[in-house]
Structures are given as structure tokens and as C-alpha cells.
Amino acid sequence: MPELEFPNQLNNFLTFCNLRNSAIESKSLDLQLSSWFYPTTLLPLGAFIKEKREQIKYIPPANQNVANYLSLVTGDLKAENEGKTYIPIINLPPKSLESESGKLLGQIFKFYNNGKEYGGENAFKYLISELVDNIYQHSEFKNAFLMAQRYEKKGFMEICFFDDGITISGSFSKHGMVFEDSDAILEAINGLSTKGKERGFGLGSNLKVFTQGLPGEMLIVSGKGAAFFKANEPTKLYILQDKYKLEGTLISVRIPYPVKEVDIYEFI
Amino acid sequence: MNSFNNKIIIKEKVSENLALRDLASSFFDKIEKNEIRQVIIDFKGIKSISRSFAQEYLYRKANSRKNITETNIPENVEKMFEIINEPEKRTQIIDMRTVKVICV
Numbered sequence: 001m002p003e004l005e006f007p008n009q010l011n012n013f014l015t016f017c018n019l020r021n022s023a024i025e026s027k028s029l030d031l032q033l034s035s036w037f038y039p040t041t042l043l044p045l046g047a048f049i050k051e052k053r054e055q056i057k058y059i060p061p062a063n064q065n066v067a068n069y070l071s072l073v074t075g076d077l078k079a080e081n082e083g084k085t086y087i088p089i090i091n092l093p094p095k096s097l098e099s100e101s102g103k104l105l106g107q108i109f110k111f112y113n114n115g116k117e118y119g120g121e122n123a124f125k126y127l128i129s130e131l132v133d134n135i136y137q138h139s140e141f142k143n144a145f146l147m148a149q150r151y152e153k154k155g156f157m158e159i160c161f162f163d164d165g166i167t168i169s170g171s172f173s174k175h176g177m178v179f180e181d182s183d184a185i186l187e188a189i190n191g192l193s194t195k196g197k198e199r200g201f202g203l204g205s206n207l208k209v210f211t212q213g214l215p216g217e218m219l220i221v222s223g224k225g226a227a228f229f230k231a232n233e234p235t236k237l238y239i240l241q242d243k244y245k246l247e248g249t250l251i252s253v254r255i256p257y258p259v260k261e262v263d264i265y266e267f268i
Numbered sequence: 269m270n271s272f273n274n275k276i277i278i279k280e281k282v283s284e285n286l287a288l289r290d291l292a293s294s295f296f297d298k299i300e301k302n303e304i305r306q307v308i309i310d311f312k313g314i315k316s317i318s319r320s321f322a323q324e325y326l327y328r329k330a331n332s333r334k335n336i337t338e339t340n341i342p343e344n345v346e347k348m349f350e351i352i353n354e355p356e357k358r359t360q361i362i363d364m365r366t367v368k369v370i371c372v
């Protein structure tokens with residue numbers, strides 16, 4: 001029987017799970033042999049390190065370049081980093097300080113030239129605004145983060161959003177709508193909202209912009225469910241074992257780079 | 269927000285990027301506290317607007333007892349407002365019958 005081939009973003013998420021599980025078991029996060037991290041691994045891993053800092057020993061990568069990269073992306077957003085290929089892991093302000101997010105989003109947009117090479121200003125800002133707004137509206141997070149990395153030779157940018165909140169199915173179930181984790185992702189994409197029928201457009205419209213308007217890819221992981229979307233391919237829905245469960249929600253988007261402007265109003 | 273001036277430059281009160289729903293809500297909370305009945309929202313310098321912000325803005329405007337109008341609305345903001353005001357055209361994005369389910 002041929003081995004199932006998973007999309008890269010899902011493999012990168014599973015890499016995070018394996019590192020996390022091994023660290024919990026051994027009380028040591030050993031990255032000595034690690035040589036490469038995509039945001040889909042690194043963002044939840046950074047959140048995990050932050051949460052378990054006191055309980056787990058951290059052994060950095062032996063490769064100095066990789067170790068330096070990890071230090072950079074887990075550092076602060078600094079003005080002098082503008083125009084660099086990455087946005088470091090950024091903590092979103094808590095819900096009580098949401099008004100500060102406006103300034104933070106402005107900085108992020110500026111870092112990537114307002115998204116002009118990532119489908120245009122409207123598309124890039126729409127993606128980040130709606131996904132961050134979803135986190136504030138639905139997730140009830142304690143911690144929420146985003147990060148991005150541009151890969152010029154590979155021709156894409158990967159941007160990830162992670163929150164440690166109640167998951168998509170958890171948000172539905174609080175309002176009496178009970179779904180399995182994986183089904184809840186599809187319901188959210190199709191526009192089901194806990195807040196009325198005029199709401200619930202953010203996730204699905206972004207999916208359309210970035211997989212139909214642009215040849216991008218999107219992975220959503222929430223609880224024990226995951227879904228992968230790519231233009232002209234059937235949606236893949238994953239039911240995850242306990243060992244791959246995520247406490248929260250992770251969204252990873254690969255945007256081709258550089259890519260021409262897309263008219264988002266055709267898709268939203 | 270100056271209670272003697274009925275023109276409010278939204279960029280100065282929120283941001284040049286109108287991103288988050290709750291920011292639209294708190295913007296309107298401040299307008300509602302203002303005693304002026306006629307309010308002009310000036311969109312000069314606005315670079316982007318999310319659907320969530322636009323939806324909340326129009327919802328709060330429709331439910332306000334003040335007479336609120338806009339000026340200097342950029343094309344992208346205008347388009348977003350039009351989309352929100354269109355009759356609902358929600359379509360199913362994922363056809364559940366074509367979804368491939370895989371256990372990992």
C-alpha cells in the first residue's frame with residue numbers, strides 16, 4: 001500500500017507535534033539536530049516554549065545559523081528589521097487591550113511593503129485583518145501569535161496565526177452547535193457563525209481570495225481536526241489522533257511571491 | 269473627540285487601516301457620547317478596510333440616532349460598503365460531497 005503523502009504544511013505541523021510530544025515525555029526540547037523550520041512548525045513551537053519555559057529544558061540547534069535564526073524570529077519586532085524576509089513571532093495584545101492591535105497591524109503591513117507583492121494591498125491586509133479579528137471575536141485566547149517568513153527562491157511567503165483558545169468546534173459548542181473538530185472547520189469556512197447570519201464571511205472569503213484568486217494554499221488545524229485547501233484540488237479533511245491534537249487553532253497560508261494584484265471584491 | 273466639531277477624521281481616531289470589528293464598535297461608542305446630532309465621518313487617508321470593520325460600521329450607523337454621513341470615501345472602502353449592503357449572496361464554498369477525509 002503506498003504511503004499517504006501529506007501537504008508540506010501538514011507535515012510541518014506534525015513535526016511540531018512530534019517535537020512537543022517528545023519534549024513533554026523527556027522534559028527536554030532537543031533541537032540539536034534541527035536544520036530547518038517553517039512558520040507552521042515554528043509558531044506553535046514558539047508558543048509551546050513560552051508556555052513550558054519553566055518545566056522543559058531547551059537545547060538549541062547545533063547549527064549556529066539555525067540557532068541564530070531561531071533567536072531572531074523569537075525576538076521583538078524592531079523598526080530596523082523592516083524589509084527583512086521575516087516577521088518575528090508577535091504576541092497579539094489581550095482582548096482588553098485590543099485597541100493596541102491597530103498600531104501593531106500597521107507595523108506588520110509596513111514590514112511587507114503593504115503586501116504589494118503578495119496579491120496587493122487589499123488582499124494582504126484583508127487576510128491579516130480578518131484572521132486576527134476572528135481570533136479576537138471567537139477564540140477566547142490566553143495567548144495568540146502570528147509570524148511570517150518569505151522564501152524568495154522557493155517563491156512563496158508563509159504566514160501563520162496561532163491562538164491557544166477554545167478551538168472552532170469549542171466556539172460552536174458554546175452556542176449549542178455541536179460538531180467534530182474537523183467538521184467545525186468546514187462549517188466555519190462555509191459561513192456558519194455563532195453571531196448571526198450577517199457574520200461568518202472572514203474565513204471563507206479569505207480562502208477564496210488565496211486559493212481561487214491566487215494560487216495559494218491554506219492549512220487550518222483546530223483541536224483534533226485539520227483541513228487543507230489548494231486551488232483545483234479536492235479539500236482534504238484530516239481527523240487527527242490524540243497525539244496530534246492542538247490546544248487552539250493554527251492557520252497557515254502560503255502566498256505565492258511575487259504575485260500580481262488580485263481583485264478581492266470578486267471573491268468576498 | 270471634539271464635541272464642538274461635527275467632522276471626525278476616522279484615520280486620527282482609529283488608524284489608516286480599519287481592521288478590527290471591535291475598533292469600529294468603540295469608535296461608534298465615542299460618537300454616541302458626543303452631543304452633536306449631525307456627524308460627518310471623513311475617510312481621508314484611509315488605506316484599507318476589512319469586511320468585519322465595514323459590517324460593524326454600517327450596523328452601528330444604521331442603529332444610531334445621529335445623522336451620520338461620510339466624506340472622502342476611498343474606492344476600496346466604497347466597494348466594501350457596497351458588498352455589505354448587497355442582498356446576501358452567501359454561497360457554499362466547500363462542497364461537503366467532494367471532501368476527502370483522511371485519518372492521521
